[in-house]
Amino acid sequence: MINFKHLHYFWVTARSGGIVRAGEQLATTPQTLSGQIKLLEERLGCALFRKSGRQLVLTDEGRTALRYADEIFALGRELEEALRRPQPEASRVLEFRVGVADSVAKAVAYRLLEPALALAQPVRLVGSEGKLGDLLAQLALHRLDLVIADEPLSRRLSVRAFNHPLGRTATSFFAMPALQRSLQGAFPRCLDGMPLLLPGPNSALRGQLDGWLAREGLAPRIVGEFDDGALLTAFGREGRGVFVAPAVLEAEVLAQTGAACIGRSEELVEEFFAISVERRITHPGVTAITEAARAGLFVG
Secondary structure: OOOHHHHHHHHHHHHHOOHHHHHHHHOOOHHHHHHHHHHHHHHHOOOOEEEEOOEEEEOHHHHHHHHHHHHHHHHHHHHHHHHHOOOOOOOOOEEEEEEEEOOOOHHHHHHHHHHHHHOOOOEEEEEEEEOHHHHHHHHHOOOOOEEEEOOOOOOOOOOOOEEEEEEEEEEEEEEOHHHHHHOOOOOOHHHOOOEEEEEOOOOHHHHHHHHHHHHHOOOOEEEEEEOOHHHHHHHHHOOOOEEEEEHHHHHHHHHHHOOEEEEEEEEEEEEEEEEEOOOOOOOHHHHHHHHHHHHHHOOO
């Protein structure tokens, strides 16, 4: 493991502008400081400084190391402040760091996360969105407490984490009134030849949709594919094509867009998972989310 004392010497030197000034701040000799930085460079396998005249200048690797050092020592200060000034348990704010896969509908994500904000203990929710693989990497490094996804953690990934099923929902199809009037026949035959907006290939639902359309012998015109469900709905609201959303959000979609629900498929199922490093859930935020989802969100 990297020697953090050596890293601290490098950090002070880089921030103070030179060995002599850093030595004064650290109450050590320039020779000792240079030797400690040399050991750090040997450990990292690269030079962190280069000479430019009589001055030391950071190399590209040195600038990278400095960015990390800034974050490391900023976190160290936060840790020290947090532990030196403990708050009463009742008033201590619980930081809850959650990653949401970008293929999960924003409205579903909100409904899933909302119960965590209703805990008796004050909660500060720190939410981020991204590709599932990137979020799982953050979870493995304990930079996230939880990942919300529309697919379970694959056993092929070398991430020690556990799937906690939250629930499942069928898929509803919507069309704006003008487009609805042009549909012919009953659902799902009415989709044949019509413009259709689909989730992007990263969505767990997309493979199901492609297979379902093939089995039904339907050939709609795919006019758009979107990783972002909110963007897909926005195009649907403008009448650009029939669009899909989780059936659990059906009433919300109707109210917000003015579209009509033209049909629903129980074959097309979206499942949602809470992925955490805990096999047995102990984090209060994760407990609130899983219990509320299983009790109410996907029931009925």
